[in-house]
Amino acid sequence: MSRIALLGAPIEAGAGRRGCLMGPDAYRTAGLAQELETLGHTVTDLGNAVPEDVAPVETGYGHLKQVETVAGWTRALHKQAKTLAAGKDIPIYLGGDHALSAGTVTGHAAAAAEQGRPQFVLWLDAHADFNSLGSSPSGNLHGTPLAYACGMSGFDCYLGRPVPAPVDPANVCIMGLRSVDGEERRLLQATAVTAHDMRAIDEIGIAPLLRAFLDRVVAANGVLHVSLDVDFLEPDIAPAVGTTVPGGATFREAHHVMELLHDSGRVTSLDLVELNPFLDDKGRTARLMVDLTASLFGRRVLDRVTRSY
Ligand SMILES: NC(=[NH2+])NCCC[C@H](N)C(=O)O
Ligand SMILES: [Mn+2]
Numbered sequence: 001m002s003r004i005a006l007l008g009a010p011i012e013a014g015a016g017r018r019g020c021l022m023g024p025d026a027y028r029t030a031g032l033a034q035e036l037e038t039l040g041h042t043v044t045d046l047g048n049a050v051p052e053d054v055a056p057v058e059t060g061y062g063h064l065k066q067v068e069t070v071a072g073w074t075r076a077l078h079k080q081a082k083t084l085a086a087g088k089d090i091p092i093y094l095g096g097d098h099a100l101s102a103g104t105v106t107g108h109a110a111a112a113a114e115q116g117r118p119q120f121v122l123w124l125d126a127h128a129d130f131n132s133l134g135s136s137p138s139g140n141l142h143g144t145p146l147a148y149a150c151g152m153s154g155f156d157c158y159l160g161r162p163v164p165a166p167v168d169p170a171n172v173c174i175m176g177l178r179s180v181d182g183e184e185r186r187l188l189q190a191t192a193v194t195a196h197d198m199r200a201i202d203e204i205g206i207a208p209l210l211r212a213f214l215d216r217v218v219a220a221n222g223v224l225h226v227s228l229d230v231d232f233l234e235p236d237i238a239p240a241v242g243t244t245v246p247g248g249a250t251f252r253e254a255h256h257v258m259e260l261l262h263d264s265g266r267v268t269s270l271d272l273v274e275l276n277p278f279l280d281d282k283g284r285t286a287r288l289m290v291d292l293t294a295s296l297f298g299r300r301v302l303d304r305v306t307r308s309y
């Protein structure tokens, strides 16, 4: 059984619309801690993180929104993630929009670098979140954190320059892609990031694609951060997100991913991001995210699965 720490990150400054601020409380209301305790884990709720104050920043890009607020969250979460990575608990970061991952991923990567372990990242998302400050079409910084964590320049106001311990793009896998911006596509394809769009999932199946990535994590004796964006999921089953894109992962595909992640025993940290409770339908998206987290932490139908296939 694991020890799990919940840390709320009520940031909404990176998203184009308000509401993600309420995400951490929606997960609490949906019973996340209780569900994990039912599975036998010990859960500590650390409450919510608080962003640092950042003085006005001039990025040279006037269309970027709330840069100082996102930078303040990045600094606070980077420090907390780095500290948590050195402890015994598996942290779950309760978002909050996806900009929070600029802090969590880099914090875990910095701790992994100190431990001499390679940091791997699984990004479950309709989007690549691989825009640079200049390529972002919307100015919403939740479209940039994966590029930042992989070492992209320009974000000096976050944690200075260069990015402290950039994640090796070869250790990153994106699954669920179905919306990538023009310049973002070029930036992404110039790296060694593995990106599986929905067509790849249709043709090959989500399990073989994920197993291939997990095999690499195991072979390298890596640590694995999972970043789960609500819009990875089909909007019909997960309406509470500001950036829905049709054609997402089904209920079973998503649970299967979580079950395989559990079996791998490799997940060392998890982000739950982009839940916008203001857009939810009687809490069903929050409950689905809680159920997916439960699958990642060992909930299963039978105690022992007999595979004869
Ligand atoms: N984390 C997210 N939901 N990101 C959506 C990003 C959408 C778009 N690619 C942009 O950069 O504006
Ligand atoms: Mn995202």
Ligand SMILES: [Mn+2]
Pocket: 125, 126, 127, 229, 231, 232, 243
């Ligand atoms: Mn997304």
